[in-house]
Amino acid sequence: WNAAASGLGADGIVESLVRYSKYDVPGNIQADVRDYVSRFGRLKLRQGAAGELLLTSDDPLLMLEVSRNRKLRPLIREEIDQYTVRVDSGLRGHVKKALVDIGYPAEDLAGYVDGAGLSLHLLPAMRSAGQPFSLRHYQQDAVEVFHARGSVHGGSGVIVLPCGAGKTLVGMGVMEKLQTNTLILTTNTVAVRQWMDELHDKTSLDPAEIGEYT
Structure with a gap:
């Protein structure tokens, strides 16, 4: 799911496993990978117009299933419609952890509040040795x-x-x-x-x- 969150699809993950594995990758493992990846992003966390945290899905049956789950239910504050529920914005991490445990990790598109500004830049040379410096x-x-x-x-x-x-x-x-x-x-x-x-x-x-x- 971390790979899926980084933009990798099931085909790319399986291809990498097959390429670098010492032994043949069993078909059931490849099927599991495809199943797990297909679950990522079916639920999404978004920010509402008033700044509230919303959990949404295009699949009303999936939304009904997860919203009734005992791990997520205590974190839901309001059922808006069959596609959307409002969850506790102060427990965002708990919501994401609960969804991982349920087996449907959310794609987090809620964004973040900007922090206090701090101007800084990487130096072209290290202060300690004076040697040129840049990121690889x-x-x-x-x-x-x-x-x-x-x-x-x-x-x-x-x-x-x-x-x-x-x-x-x-x-x-x-x-x-x-x-x-x-x-x-x-x-x-x-x-x-x-x-x-x-x-x-x-x-x-x-x-x-x-x-x-x-």
Whole structure:
């Protein structure tokens, strides 16, 4: 479903599995992939005219099925019609998790509220060593896919790259795209300091603009 959310279709996923698998991919696995991918996006999260969070579907029977499910039912605030229900906007993540558990992950087209602006750009050379610096092509590609030209299709997701491939740099590239205050959560204090060092070394941010909460 993450692959489907990134724009990959069932044929592309199966083709990749067949190409890179050491052994033949069983037919039932290929059928499962096609079934799972077909479920993505049949439900959509959208923003209503008054800013409310709506769950919609072109299939009234599917909407009836999921709206009666015990995992989603407590999160529904109003049944608008057979195609639309209003869900709790403060529990958006819970709604999406419930739909994944049910087996029909929603395509999230609700967008996001703009954060406070913060002007920054990536430096052409690192402060520490003075060496030229720029994102590699695959890092820039990851930034563009994540940002999705600022449309409702972008702004969230998981960046998957091998260890040492520069996921931190991708994150800084996204920050440059968004030009907004950013909360960076890490698993430990060491990682916090590494982020702070990288931001100071490779962006135009002043140390006073980088806060730490540990």
